[in-house]
Amino acid sequence: MNLLAKTSLRYLPRHPWQLAVALLGIALGVAVIVAVDLANSSAQRAFLGAVDAVYGEASHQVVGGPAGxxxxxxxxxxxxxxxxxxxxxxxxxxxxxxxxxxxxxxxxxxxxxxxxxxxxxxxxxxxxxxxxxxxxxxxxxxxxxxxxxxxxxxxxxxxxxxxxxxxxxxxxxxxxxxxxxxxxxxxxxxxxxxxxxxxxxxxSRIDLRIEDDAGVARIAEGLPEGSQLLSAAGRSRQTLGMTRSFSTSLTAMSLLAVLVGVFLIYNSVSFTVIQRRPLLGVMRSLGVTRAEIAGLVLAEALVLGMVGVVAGLGLGYLLSRELLGLVTQSINDHYYYVGAASVQLAPWSVVKGIVAGVGASLLAAALPAWEATQAPPRQTLARASLEQRVSEKLGLIEICAIAAIAGGILALVVTDRSLVVGFAGMFLIVVGLALLVPGFVALLSRRLAGPIGRLAGLSTRMAIQGIGRSLSRTGVAVTALAVAVAATIGVDVMVGSFRGSVDAWLQRSLNADMYVAPPRLAGGRAEREIDPLLLRRIVALPEVDHVGYSRSVDVVTSEGVRRLLAVDMTDEYRANTRLTRGDATAAWAGFDDGSAVLISEPLAFLHNLDAGDEILLPTARGVRGFRIAGVYEDFDTGSGTVMLNRDLYRQWWQDDSVTAIAVYLEDPAEAQAFEAAVDALSAGRQSLLVTSNRDILKMSLDIFDRTFTITNVLYLLTVAVAFVGMVGAFSALQMERIRELGTLRALGFTPWQVGGLVNVQTLGLGLLSGLAALPLGVVMAWILLHVINRRAFGWQIDMSVSPSALLGALALAVAAATLAGIYPSWRMARTAPASAMREE
Amino acid sequence: MRGFWHCASLVLAVAFGLGAGAAAAAQSESEADGLAELLGGGDVAGFSRATRPHPFSFPSDHAAHPDYRNEWWYFTGNLATDAGRPFGFELTFFRIGLNSGGMLSDASSAWRSDQLLLAHFAISDIDGERFRYAQRYSRVALGLAGYRREPFSLWLEDWTLRHDPATDTFEISAADAEISMQLQLRPQKPPVLNGDRGLSQKSAAAGNASHYYSLTRLDTRGELRVGGANFEVSGNAWMDREWSTSALADDQVGWDWFALQFSDGSELMYYQLRRADGDTDPHSAGTYVDRDGVATHITAGEVELEVLDDWDSPRGGVYPARWALRVESLGLDVTVVPRLADQELATFPRYWEGAVEVSGTRQAERVAGLGYVELTGYADRPLPQ
Structure with a gap:
């Protein structure tokens, strides 16, 4: 066997802790990337499978209005x-x-x-x-x-x-x-x-297979009013659109996972090389060429990468099964009933994982190897020179960082519609800010060392200064931790703001005491009408003061599915509907006299519609344009709602049915009596759900929370990844500093003092990364809310940053760092000074 | 005889997604299951059964008998243009009654129906050496398919069968992408009642029989469109009519059916039921019709049928392809040869139904003729040795 290869084979097994961290790092990084991707694609496939099974091989469909x-x-x-x-x-x-x-x-x-x-x-x-x-x-x-x-x-x-x-x-x-x-x-x-x-x-529809355009034209011409011919490709695009917004939010998470995962892989692999910098120097002095060293290091990284990838793929598969349940639950809640899906191994997800795992490993090994072989052999033996070089490089890194941030901002400003560009902008800004983290930490540690040292003594000061000095090893770890913590802030603030907005909106919207409607299925977008006779009896109940009727139905247009909400507007409902565009008085006047409709905020944003525009809708008498009088606040998950006066709906759709009623009671305390009365009336006729506004609010927020469970799981994963990164960083630090700490012991430091020094340093490192993460997280949250969410769903959400989110993130960083430091500090403190100093 | 099997085929066609992407392997096994199940004893409740001879009356018996479960109108024939270009054709309508258990009501959907129609249409282009076929199916509902009694007519979408009592003429028409046909057919002889006064026993079990008559020679003329070209044609056709609520015996695996029209003006119909062990079932039978229309019942024992050649279907299975047919009591000794080797309909299940030529002797006199042969139960099964 080649002598060089032997150095590898001997080195890594003798440092099992380092080897384990490197492999674990790669595996976790790959697992996160693969799991999110698999869950995402499997859910997408289950959804498409369900749609395909129902739509079959049709090339076209004839569809009608609400009455088919x-x-x-x-x-x-x-x-x-x-x-x-x-x-x-x-x-x-x-x-x-x-x-x-x-x-x-x-x-x-x-x-x-x-x-x-x-x-x-x-x-x-x-x-x-x-x-x-x-x-x-x-x-x-x-x-x-x-x-x-x-x-x-x-x-x-x-x-x-x-x-x-x-x-x-x-x-x-x-x-x-x-x-x-x-x-x-x-x-x-x-x-x-x-x-x-x-x-x-x-x-409901007629499926067709038509091969030629002439046939399409001929059939389209012969259709009666109220029916239209749609191409199936268009139809599946629309149904796809229903989950597109959902899957983009998953993709966003997946990109974050990639970011953190790659950081982690880079981190753990580069340590194994940096660690051997003196060894590589010795080899160079002995006449081993640069090419040979580079080959050795890359081959080693390749093997590590591949082993890590294998473990990561397995882990990712297991993880994806858990994620998938959450994803399909969300689809069922919001879009379409797909039931339970199973994980389908998508080659593309696996390829992604392999490329990320092996690629990042090679890159992580190549850069330090290149650095080590560029320097004159003798110099590589000295550690101080490396620190020196890293410090010099900070200038260049900052330039890159600022360029990335500027690029990102530019991308966000250039267009206000494209989701992909939005993601790209966010990615650039996050990378740019992440690049600034080491510099920020170095700066802070330098500035803080003096004042803290005066307060807390020499060893603390040494510890704090050590943070800045050891950036060649800790920089990547700190950055990874900061990005991970920032992601938790970003997601936390986004979800919190979103929930707050939805809560406030629901509270306003649910202004009646009770709501009565036939039960809807999980994910059942189609609503059922209330038996007309039953309806008349319910409305005549003595507990009822007045009632708002609504008919909700989906219609298919060439641009997608639109929900029509035909309502008899009550004063309460009107007062609580917030118009975000259009003159309120004129809008309501138009709505009342049936000369115009209102559209939801997502519909307006996603389809570039505004007050004064026309919207085309398929009526029972053919497609007709309706004037838009205003835009109202809404958090719809489909492609948008059109609200119109029920008289106008009756006129054009010839449909008198009611799918839900909002009941305002004589006395809100009679809710139970009302419910019992409705149950008695409907028994044996039709099962009806009688729900109080409070229950609906609770149910809605439950669904909301369930949807964001995925987000929570993902960010826990991110933290786990960052945590492993920290452990890796400190295990390396231990090896590096063993001689230095040995010297301290020899100078009279007690084991307890040395351990304290190490602990203070890890604590400081965690705190500094946490601090660096705060602005990064807030920026991320802002982009997620105002760029990603807005472009994906069209929602307008007010951002609210709760101090608890920030403090929690900071605590998370400190806790992760502290935990990661416990074992290394214990090891360092226990090392006998003489053996530690014998290193050279 | 023939339709039992097609009724089963309809069921199976439905069960397997009507051919598109169906599992071929499962087919032959389920074919037998489906047949047994469909024609099995349990499902005959509510339907009339053929237990004694029916008092036939024409033209009213041309019309449907929906109180029986299965029924068919089976037209086959050999036609030619004035220039002598030969064609064969088959157009068959099947009616299948479903047992709705008397659950139909006013609240029923208009699609609710207890009658199905199925049709097969084939043209054998003898000179062009191409066989083309098509099929249709629909429930009797919403005007998509249906039938009327007086005057009798039946339609399955745009495929139609009509009888004009004034001229005693049938009109049939069918069309698909590559073939279409419009024919007028005039019976040359009165209807022939097969079996015992039209009661045709299919197995030993009581009620396992059909009412069966044939129009053995119809003067036929009309138009064909084959592969984009139109042809004026004329010739002789044959109509088989059968209705029943019947079942195949367990050991019957298929049959060979011959409808031969001789140049001396006589006709012979013979069906040979095959058993699983390769033997001829004793219920096999036939009818001989002389030039004046006088019918004679023929039993299995009187007929000697020898297979002289076979044909490998490219879709699997081996079919007999040339026969020596001898009926001693008639002094008949002829050879029957397919006019085209591949006249197989790859429907569910597959079967062979094609134009044949006959030549040989009757009472030592030379006779020639044309006819049709149906071969079932051969797809995916080797010939019994």
Whole structure:
């Protein structure tokens, strides 16, 4: 074996602590990057799978307004138009037991070429005829059926829009080899779907496969008013858009994870090289060439990197499973029912992890190796010269830092729409500020050493000065810790501000005493109407003072899904709706007389709409432009809401249904009596949820908090990564300073004093990184709120920095540093002076 | 005889996503399961069964009999242009009754239906050596598909079958991307009742029988469009009509069906049921119709059928492809040869239905002829030795 390689093989096992930290550092760094990426892509895939299973291979779709399209349109299209590649669909939501499902009502005889189904065991031949001929027959994924304890042929209750319907499991779909995404879908014949949903005579949409543009034009021309032809590519873009904003917020977290992860890898690997600087000097004096040394160091880094990556990929996979649950829960809460997803190994995520792990390792080894081989051999043996060089370099680093920050600010100013550019700007600014951290720490330690030394004595002063002097080793650790802590501040402030804004908005919006609506499914965006007869009886209850009616429905436009909110405005609601654009008096006048609509803040921002503009909406009488009178504050997660007068809605959509009522009671103390009265009225008719404003507020904030659990988990990971970085930094420091501390012992310092010196130094290091993190964190929070959130969701959030967030972050930094310093200080204090000094 | 199997095929087609991306491996196994299940005893409740001869009356019996579960109208024939370019055609409508258990009500969706229609359409371009086919299916609802009694008509989207009682003429039409057809067919002989006065027993079990009549020679003329070219054609066609609520016996795996029209004006129909062990089922039977339309029942024992050649389907399976057919009681000794080797419909399940030529002797006189043969149960199964 090559003699040089042997030096590596002998060195690392003799420093197991250092080796372990390096490997752990790489593994954790890779794990964070991979886990976030995997969770993100798996959730995205589950969502797309669910959408695909329902949309199938259609190239186009005919869609209508809230009431769908008459089924006679389908018959005409197929018989008169001869459009044979067409399939009618009735969609909705149902639940069986405690589980929610998307309902897909299809005509099996028209499904060829649109959707494929693989029948599971125990449901063949006859079972499929039952699907068509037996009312209430449905098909379910076999895993879902097993989970519900249903066998083929079993009867069960299916809950549709709060009403119980008899159902019958005609067959199951094979779990293996079947199409992903069908696990949360109940498939029935179109007749059953119509009967369950009360949609006799109507279809949700018609799926089409049209190959040529002429065919598209011909079909589009023949459509009746109120129906429109959309391309499926456009449709999936819209549904994708529903999670796009969500996945960008995950990507932001993922980028932070990459940043911290790479810092950590760099940190832990570069120590293993810096540590051997004298050894490399000796080798150079003995005649080993620069190229040979560089080769040795890089080969070693490559091996370390690869081992670390393998561990990191495994760890990342385990971690991603935990993250994924949180991510899908959020999608279910806000967007679309995807059920439980499983982690899919995405090659791209793995590649990312490998590149980050190996790349950062090589870079981390290459830079110090290059530095060590550039210097004359004798000089590398002296440590002081390295410190000297690092100090000199600070000037250059600061120039880079300022350039990065300037670039970042420029990127943010150039455009106020692009999310990608927003991220890029944030990244540059964070990197720039991070580069300034070592200089800032050096400066602070120099400035503080004198005053503190006068107060606390020589050893403390030595400790503080030591911080600045040892930046070649601690600079990266300090920066990593500062970035990690800053990320916690940024996220904390962002979430806190966001929560505060949402809370305040909800408090204003929920101004009625009670709300009555049919239960919505988790993630069910489609709302169900209240039985009209029941509605009349509820409104006539003696407890009721007055009522606000609302009808909420999604309509599909060529630009995306829009939610229509048709309301009979109460005075209370009006007083609590904040208009952010447009003249309030004129806006309300336009709203009241039906000459204009109001749009939500996200819709206005994301689609560049303002008061005075027109918005195109598909009505029952064709697409029509509506004047926008104003923009109101809203925290919608879809692509935006249009609020309009219910008379105007009735006029254009010919729909009188009500999906929710806001009830103002004679006496708020009668809430329970009212609830009991509604329960008595609705029993056996339709299940209705009666909720107080307080409960809705609580439920909403619960969902909010659940969404941000991911953020919390991520920032705990970031802290963990930073913590490992600190341990690495101090273990290296111990090795470096063993002789110095030995000298101190020889000069008469007690072990206790030496340990104290070390502890003060680590504490100081933590405190200084924490202090450096404060401005960095606040800047991050500001960018997250006003650039990233704004561009992704269109929300306007007031930033509020709570002192507790800042103090907490500072405490975190100090605690991490202190913990990381305990073992090294104990080791140093225990080392016998003579053996420590014998180093050279 | 033939439709049992197609009714099962419809069910399976649905069950497997109508061919798109279906698992071929699972198909043959499920084919048998589906057949047994569909035609099994449990599901006949609510349907009439063929237990005694039906008092046939025409033209009203041309129309549908929805109280029976399965029914079909089966047109096949050999046509040619004036210049002599030959074509074969098949157009078949199947009706399948579903057991809704009497659960239909006023609140039912308009899609709710207990009747399905299925159709197969094929044209054999003999000179062009190409076989093209298409299929359609739909429930009887919303006008997408349906049938009327008087005068009888039936449609499956734009594929139609009509009978004009005034002229006793059938009109059939079907069209797909590459082929279309519009024909008028006039019976040359009265309907022939197969089996015992039209009661055709399929196995020993009571009720496992069908009402079965044939129009053995229809003078046919009309238009074809094949691969972009139009042809005026004329020739002879055959119609098979059967309705039943019947089941196959467990050991019956398929059948060979022959409908032959001889140059001397006579016709022979013969179906041979095959058992799993390769033997001929004793319920195999046929009908001979002389030039004046007088029918004679033929039993399995009277017919000797020898396979002279076979054909490997590129889609799997080996089919018999040339036969020596001898019926001693008729003094008939002919060779039956497919006019095109590949006339297989790759539907669910696959089967072969194609135009054939006949030549040989009857009572020592030379006879020639044309006809149609249907071969089922061969896909993915080797020929029994």
């Amino acid at each position: 399209i008459p089924e006679s349109d389908y018959v005409r299209l197929r018989l008169d138009g001869g459009v044979r590649a067409s399939a009618p669909v009735v969609e909705g939501f149902v639940s069986i037991g405690e589980r929610a499902f998307n309902l897909l009502g299809v005509d099996p005889f028209a499904e060829a070429g649109f959707r494929t189904y693989q029948i599971g065991s125990g449901g063949q031949g006859r079972a499929w005829l039952d699907l068509v001929s037996r009312p209430g027959a449905f098909v379910l994924d076999e895993r879902a059926a097993a989970a519900l304890g249903l066998d083929v042929g079993d009867s069960t209750e299916v809950i549709v829009a709060g009403k119980k319907r008899p159902g019958f499991l005609a067959a199951t779909l094979a779990a293996e080899g079947g199409r992903p995404g069908l696990s949360d879908v109940v498939i029935s014949d179109i007749s059953t779907a119509q009967e369950w949903l009360g949609w006799n005579g109507r279809l």
